[in-house]
Amino acid sequence: MNPSIQLRLYASLNRFSPRDGADYPIQSGISIQELAIDLHIPLDQVKLIFIDGQRETLETRLHGGERVALFPPVGGG
Amino acid sequence: MVASGWPFSRRWVVADMVLTRLNTDIDSHAINRIMPDGAPYRSLSSKSVTCLSKNHGVDGRDVEIAALQQQVMPERYVRNRNTLSLEDQIRLLKSCVAVVGLGGLGGAVTELLARTGIGSLKLIDGDRFEDSNLNRQILASHNSLHQSKAEMARHRVREINESVRVSAFQDFLTDSNGLELLAGADVGVDCLDTLPGRFILERVARTLEIPMISAALAGMFAQITTIFPEDPGLKQIYGDPRDAPEKGAETHLGTLAPAAMLAASLEAAEVIRVILNRKEILRNRLLVVDLFTSQMEVMQLNGNDQKS
Incomplete structure (x- = not known):
């Protein structure tokens, strides 16, 4: 069975959300950057990355079971 | 040193007198009320705060701080109790x-x-x-x-x-x-x-x-x-x-x-x-x-x- 993650894309990234984001299959060892490219998310729009609530980077690799949240820059008031 | 000290101490005495008069006036404006949970308290209306502020030439918040320091609750903040204590409210008013x-x-x-x-x-x-x-x-x-x-x-x-x-x-x-x-x-x-x-x-x-x-x-x-x-x-x-x-x-x-x-x-x-x-x-x-x-x-x- 393929590993999977819980993927949440916030604000303007939400439009890139896959239908199966709640249980999104990945290849073990895939980086956040590779995941974003697969989902056609422009990398310059990925400003904040949290894995299980901790801030991480585009280079961080996933192995399944993680909660992944991606945010664009947000500055409105 | 001694000579330069007296105006400050005199200012303190004057400030003290103003505060004492303010405290007396707060006490005379305060009324007894009951909190929704049944606890009695002394209350100062917002109208009294405005009146005392004008009479004593101080900001309303200074009247409210003086009131809270003598356990009198400005009525406008009564629904802040008890989530905020009197000390908390004083701290916020001083901020x-x-x-x-x-x-x-x-x-x-x-x-x-x-x-x-x-x-x-x-x-x-x-x-x-x-x-x-x-x-x-x-x-x-x-x-x-x-x-x-x-x-x-x-x-x-x-x-x-x-x-x-x-x-x-x-x-x-x-x-x-x-x-x-x-x-x-x-x-x-x-x-x-x-x-x-x-x-x-x-x-x-x-x-x-x-x-x-x-x-x-x-x-x-x-x-x-x-x-x-x-x-x-x-x-x-x-x-x-x-x-x-x-x-x-x-x-x-x-x-x-x-x-x-x-x-x-x-x-x-x-x-x-x-x-x-x-x-x-x-x-x-x-x-x-x-x-x-x-x-x-x-x-x-x-x-x-x-x-x-």
């Missing part, structure tokens, strides 16, 4: 908060802080109200269109709590005017709508060695964090300030009223927690809220510079 940006976030933050009883407010915005503000900005109305946001915010505070000491500045915050505008503030609240503006406030707050609370929104999404002078701060959220764009996702998603009001409430609550030294503040943490999915989560920013 000065600078609200920078008076749009969707800042207008509501001002309203909430004035009602809670923050004693001094510095209200800073160089902008005027326009039609596109009406969807979310609590101070934007048909009557306030084209009026100064700072002036309308000052007017609103006077309407809802005239005990609050208000200074309004119709200026945009810059690196050159920031220290002057925020001088004397205990906390800065970032209610701005550009990323460079937010970094300016962060630099000013660092120089003044005061904490800053920062919120931002896009569409139905909002985020908030608290930054102390020694913290890595906004670069953990937006990256290097030199590379930061002017605006974020809000250019595409707009800014909606529920997100603005909620983020303002979260900021106001955080201001209160920071002033009262409560433990669970959002330092090095980012609270994110998505109002389309009713999700709210606190993320850890770490303070790890390698990830900035």
